[in-house]
């Protein structure tokens with residue numbers, strides 16, 4: 001038996017090249033893309049809509065609705081006046097840069113300033129794939145319980161902005177939002193955790209500040 | 217579960233860079249796996265086995281080599297491994313993404329690896 005070396009053994013090389021191409025394409029069209037990851041039903045779509053509502057006077061916003069199946073989020077974006085593209089992964093648990101490339105081909109990039117890419121609701125898999133976006137954020141909500149960060153530490157360790165949503169429901173369901181926040185700061189002391197409640201508009205300005213792409 | 221798409225990338229990488237004659241004699245694919253990867257080793261191994269069924273790689277298997285997280289500090293000159301937080305109820309320690317010396321923000325140097333380091337193949341006379 002003997003060992004042979006590969007010239008480039010990086011298994012992610014092809015996907016990372018695609019991510020790089022997406023990044024270059026976005027840059028060439030002056031579009032800032034934000035990968036919105038997070039738990040299923042945590043409020044990704046509602047938060048994107050809430051942020052857009054506040055900035056749409058000065059910025060053109062687009063959104064890619066990444067879902068395993070269906071057009072629900074796509075329709076919600078459209079109804080909110082957001083230029084949207086529906087991206088179904090069929091069985092895949094995450095978006096990959098190849099799928100994002102398809103979306104970019106179908107979006108009017110020249111007329112957009114910021115593009116939200118809503119990832120598939122999942123706290124595990126999306127973390128393994130660079131999409132070519134400028135910024136990656138993670139959304140969880142208090143309704144998933146206090147231990148979300150402990151159960152999925154890696155995606156949080158990698159994310160510089162974490163939104164803890166639905167804090168309006170915290171008391172009613174007996175979940176302390178400080179717990180996931182502390183857990184997050186334990187694994188990522190230099191990150192930023194933001195409490196939000198979409199129905200009350202709480203935390204949306206803070207999120208806009210943290211994203212650091214909108215001049216307000 | 218995205219181990220099947222990763223297994224496909226792994227096979228593509230091998231087919232791309234290794235002669236078919238060597239692929240036929242492949243025994244062990246040594247894969248470096250960074251600490252920040254969320255893949256399951258068990259799931260990737262079985263995805264690989266299923267993906268390679270009835271192909272030249274049918275008799276090969278994956279062996280993993282863990283790569284620990286290594287960072288460099290953006291505020292001081294620290295380069296090295298980070299501290300780990302022991303979480304209750306978890307069987308593994310969680311890496312803390314900050315400088316263990318000054319607490320500053322860090323850049324990840326190692327820990328995102330997912331790469332084939334080497335391929336062990338049988339010699340001709342062993343066939």
Ligand SMILES: Nc1nc2c(ncn2[C@@H]2O[C@H](COP(=O)(O)OP(=O)(O)OP(=O)(O)O)[C@@H](O)[C@H]2O)c(=O)[nH]1
Pocket residue numbers: 038039040041042043044045046047073120121165166167168169196197198199
């Ligand atoms: N009370 C409360 N409900 C919220 C909040 N944010 C979202 N919701 C509700 O939670 C449900 C899910 O919100 P979405 O924005 O669709 O969540 P999502 O993360 O996009 O869901 P998927 O795309 O299916 O993973 C909807 O019924 C929202 O109205 C919040 O801050 N407070």
Ligand SMILES: [Mg+2]
Pocket residue numbers: 044045046073118
């Ligand atoms: Mg949604």
Ligand SMILES: [Zn+2]
Pocket residue numbers: 093094124125217218219
């Ligand atoms: Zn997966």
Ligand SMILES: [Zn+2]
Pocket residue numbers: 289290291292293294315316317318319320
């Ligand atoms: Zn330091």
